[in-house]
Amino acid sequence: MGSKGIEIVGMDVQELLNLLNRAFSDEWFAYYQYWLGARVVKGPMKEAVIAELLQHAMDELRHADMLALRIVQLGGTPVIEPKKWYDMTNCGYDAPDDSFVETILNQNIKGEQCAIGVYKNILEITMMKDPVTYNIVLQILQDEVEHEEDLQSLFEDFEIMMKR
Ligand code: FE
Ligand code: FE
Numbered sequence: 001m002g003s004k005g006i007e008i009v010g011m012d013v014q015e016l017l018n019l020l021n022r023a024f025s026d027e028w029f030a031y032y033q034y035w036l037g038a039r040v041v042k043g044p045m046k047e048a049v050i051a052e053l054l055q056h057a058m059d060e061l062r063h064a065d066m067l068a069l070r071i072v073q074l075g076g077t078p079v080i081e082p083k084k085w086y087d088m089t090n091c092g093y094d095a096p097d098d099s100f101v102e103t104i105l106n107q108n109i110k111g112e113q114c115a116i117g118v119y120k121n122i123l124e125i126t127m128m129k130d131p132v133t134y135n136i137v138l139q140i141l142q143d144e145v146e147h148e149e150d151l152q153s154l155f156e157d158f159e160i161m162m163k164r
């Protein structure tokens with residue numbers, strides 16, 4: 001860890017690490033929810049939905065990596081024990097126990113909307129205080145906004161198709 005790099009953080013580092021570890025736990029759940037969703041989904045437009053879910057799964061895994069690197073940089077430790085993800089999570093895990101396309105899309109849209117709120121909050125907290133974390137979180141937020149839009153447009157197509 002770089003001491004000057006930590007010294008320039010203008011907020012409580014433990015509080016920041018807690019926020020980042022909570023988001024880190026969310027990302028693992030998001031990754032698994034997408035990945036498993038892609039494996040079990042059934043119904044119309046399945047192929048397009050699987051492709052999108054798998055792409056998003058890889059993005060969420062990359063977000064977990066970005067957060068872990070920043071946590072370590074700040075002298076912290078990414079959540080070691082997966083059981084703790086349940087205590088730390090903001091957005092939870094929505095099991096894809098109903099594999100119909102519409103249900104899976106809705107679950108993941110809700111997840112993205114939660115993630116957008118979480119990252120917007122971290123941006124507000126780190127603004128002018130920790131430009132490095134701010135920049136990382138901004139990149140993640142941009143992806144989550146794109147994810148929501150991708151899923152909602154798939155959902156729209158699904159609805160149009162079902163009306164015919
Ligand atoms: Fe993410
Ligand atoms: Fe996402």
Ligand code: MG
Pocket residue numbers: 052055056146147150
């Ligand atoms: Mg996408």
